Amino acid sequence: MSERAIVCKDLTKRFGDFTAVNHISFDVDQGEIFGFLGANGAGKTTAMRMLCGLSYPTSGEASVAGYNVFKQQEDIKRNIGYMSQKFSLYESLTVKENIRFYGGVYGLSDKQLKEKGDELITKLGMEKEAKMMVGSLPLGWKQKLAFSVAIIHQPRIVFLDEPTGGVDPITRRQFWDLIYDAAGSGITVFVTTHYMDEAEYCNRISVMVDGRIDALDTPANLKQQFEAASMNEVFYALARTAKRSAD
Amino acid sequence: MDTVILQHVSKSYEKDVPPALQDVSFSVKKGELFGLIGPDGAGKSTIFRILTTLLLSDKGTATVAGYDVVKNYHEIRSCVGYMPGKFSLYQDLTIEENLHFFATLFGTTVEANYALIKDIYEQIAPFKNRRAGKLSGGMKQKLALCCALVHRPEVLFLDEPTTGVDAVSRKEFWEMLQRLKQEGITIVVSTPYMDEASLCERIALIQTGQILSIDTPANIIKAYPGKLYALTAQKVYLLLKDTRQYAGIAQCYAAGDSLHLSFKDEAKDHPASLLSWLESKGHKGVSIEEITPDIEDCFIAKTSIHE
Numbered sequence: 292m293s294e295r296a297i298v299c300k301d302l303t304k305r306f307g308d309f310t311a312v313n314h315i316s317f318d319v320d321q322g323e324i325f326g327f328l329g330a331n332g333a334g335k336t337t338a339m340r341m342l343c344g345l346s347y348p349t350s351g352e353a354s355v356a357g358y359n360v361f362k363q364q365e366d367i368k369r370n371i372g373y374m375s376q377k378f379s380l381y382e383s384l385t386v387k388e389n390i391r392f393y394g395g396v397y398g399l400s401d402k403q404l405k406e407k408g409d410e411l412i413t414k415l416g417m418e419k420e421a422k423m424m425v426g427s428l429p430l431g432w433k434q435k436l437a438f439s440v441a442i443i444h445q446p447r448i449v450f451l452d453e454p455t456g457g458v459d460p461i462t463r464r465q466f467w468d469l470i471y472d473a474a475g476s477g478i479t480v481f482v483t484t485h486y487m488d489e490a491e492y493c494n495r496i497s498v499m500v501d502g503r504i505d506a507l508d509t510p511a512n513l514k515q516q517f518e519a520a521s522m523n524e525v526f527y528a529l530a531r532t533a534k535r536s537a538d
Numbered sequence: 539m540d541t542v543i544l545q546h547v548s549k550s551y552e553k554d555v556p557p558a559l560q561d562v563s564f565s566v567k568k569g570e571l572f573g574l575i576g577p578d579g580a581g582k583s584t585i586f587r588i589l590t591t592l593l594l595s596d597k598g599t600a601t602v603a604g605y606d607v608v609k610n611y612h613e614i615r616s617c618v619g620y621m622p623g624k625f626s627l628y629q630d631l632t633i634e635e636n637l638h639f640f641a642t643l644f645g646t647t648v649e650a651n652y653a654l655i656k657d658i659y660e661q662i663a664p665f666k667n668r669r670a671g672k673l674s675g676g677m678k679q680k681l682a683l684c685c686a687l688v689h690r691p692e693v694l695f696l697d698e699p700t701t702g703v704d705a706v707s708r709k710e711f712w713e714m715l716q717r718l719k720q721e722g723i724t725i726v727v728s729t730p731y732m733d734e735a736s737l738c739e740r741i742a743l744i745q746t747g748q749i750l751s752i753d754t755p756a757n758i759i760k761a762y763p764g765k766l767y768a769l770t771a772q773k774v775y776l777l778l779k780d781t782r783q784y785a786g787i788a789q790c791y792a793a794g795d796s797l798h799l800s801f802k803d804e805a806k807d808h809p810a811s812l813l814s815w816l817e818s819k820g821h822k823g824v825s826i827e828e829i830t831p832d833i834e835d836c837f838i839a840k841t842s843i844h845e
Contacts, residue, residue, distance in 0.1 A: 329704075330705075330706050331674060331675055331676055331707065332676075429579055431577075453702065456702060456730075457577060457578035458730075459576070459577030459578075459841065460834050460837055461838055461842070462577070464792055475775075485702065485703070485704055491795040492774075492792060510795060521794065522794070523733075526705050526706075527705060527709070530704065530705065530706040
C-alpha cells in the first residue's frame with residue numbers, strides 16, 4: 292500500500308470537445324481531511340466519479356487507495372466509502388436493515404455485520420430507533436447514520452459529496468465531530484461542501500474553476516495568499532474568474 | 539395593513555409525530571424582504587404551502603394581500619408568485635414554452651411584464667430552446683424565478699431558492715432579490731444558510747415548528763445573551779475536545795478556523811482561567827478574544843435554551 296491515499300496527476304476528462312476536468316494534479320495523505328471545492332459546474336462531480344472508479348479518465352494518471360483508476364476500478368470500490376445527500380440510505384428499510392444491506396455490499400461477513408452493526412447503533416445512541424424506518428428519522432440523524440454506514444468497513448478513504456446540506460447548525464457540527472473521529476482513526480476524508488465555514492475545518496482545500504484546480508493549500512495559507520478574512524472571500528475571488536457557466 | 543399575516547397557525551400531518559407548526563405568528567410589511575431562517579424540518583415549507591393556499595392549517599388564520607387563505611384562496615392564487623423548494627416546472631417544455639405557459643395560466647403575456655424579468659431572463663435566453671429538464675441547477679433556479687414573476691405578483695414566496703447552489707450564484711441571486719424589492723414586491727424567502735440572514739430586512743428564526751425570534755438581523759445579534767468568545771490554538775479539534783471538558787463552559791463549538799464559546803457564569807469563570815487550564819493541558823499558541831456573534835451563533839444559543 293502506498294503512503295498516499297490519493298495520487299492524481301494530470302487527470303483529464305473530456306466529453307466530446309468539452310473538457311470537464313482539465314489536467315488536475317494533487318495528492319491526499321492517509322488520514323487527511325481534504326476539502327474539494329468549486330462552483331456548480333466546475334467539474335467536481337466528474338473528478339469525483341473518476342476517483343471512485345465510476346468513470347474512466349480520458350488521460351492522466353491516478354491511484355486511489357493504491358489502486359489504478361484505469362485498471363483496478365473494482366478494487367477501488369472495495370476500499371472506499373461514499374455518501375452524498377442525494378444518495379445515501381434506503382428510506383423504506385429500517386436502521387438495522389440499512390446497516391446490514393450496506394455492510395453486506397461493502398463485503399462484511401455475517402459475524403462482522405452483527406458486531407459492527409451493534410457497535411454503530413450504540414455509538415450513535417440509536418438503540419430505540421434501530422427498528423424504525425429510516426424515512427421517519429430526522430434529516431440530521433439520517434446523515435449521521437449514512438456517514439457511519441459509509442465507513443462501516445473501515446475503508447481507506449471516504450468520499451462525501453455535500454453531506455451536510457440543510458441541517459441545523461448544531462447537527463452540522465455533530466456531523467463534523469464524526470468526520471474528525473474517522474480521520475483520527477486513519478480514514479482519509481474527501482469532502483465537498485457549499486458551506487465555507489466547513490471548508491475551514493479541512494486540513495487542506497482545493498478549489499476547482501472551469502475544470503482546473505486553481506488553488507490548493509491549507510485554509511490559513513489560502514486566506515493569506517488571497518488577503519482574505521474568510522474562506523468565503525477566497526472562494527469568491529477564485530470562482531468569479533470562471534468563464535464557463537454551470538450548464 | 540401588513541401584506542402577510544399569520545396568527546396562531548398550527549399544523550400536524552400525522553397523529554403520533556410532533557406538529558409541523560406550533561402556534562406560529564408573524565407579519566410581513568408591504569415591500570419588505572422577510573427571511574424564514576431554519577434547518578430542514580423546521581416547518582418553512584409548511585408555512586409557504588399554507589400561505590399559497592395549497593394546504594389548510596389546523597388552527598389559526600392567515601391573510602395574504604388582505605385576502606383570507608381559506609375564504610379568498612382564488613384571489614390569492616392570482617396575486618402571488620411561488621417558487622417551491624423542489625423544481626416543479628415542466629421538464630419536457632423548453633425555457634420559452636414554460637414561461638409562456640405560466641404567463642397564459644395567469645391570463646397575461648410574457649411581453650406585458652417583460653421589464654420585471656428582463657435582467658434574469660436575459661441570462662438564460664441563449665438557451666431558450668432547451669428543455670427545462672436539461673438545465674443546470676443555477677439555470678433552473680433562474681427560470682423558476684421568471685415563471686414566478688411573469689404575472690407581476692404582489693407577493694413573492696421563495697422556498698429555499700439557494701439550497702445546493704454555490705456561493706457565487708447565491709450572491710447573484712440575492713442581488714436579484716434586492717432589485718425586485720425595489721420594484722415594490724413583498725418577498726418572503728426561506729433559507730437554511732444562516733449567513734444569508736443578514737441580507738433580509740427582518741428575519742424569523744424557526745426550529746421544529748416554532749418561531750424562536752423575529753427581528754432585524756442587527757437586533758437579533760444585539761440581543762445575544764452574555765458574551766461570546768473566539769478561541770484558537772494550533773490543534774483545533776483537540777482544543778474543542780478539551781475545552782468541552784472545562785466545567786465553566788456553557789457552550790463550545792467549531793466556527794470556521796476557531797472555536798466559539800460562552801461561559802456559564804462570567805463572574806466565576808473567565809478567559810484567563812480557561813487559558814491557563816488549556817496551557818496546563820499542553821495546548822500551544824492559545825488565544826482568546828471577545829467577538830460579536832453572527833446569526834448562526836444566535837441560532838445556536840436560542841436552540842440550546844429551547845432544549
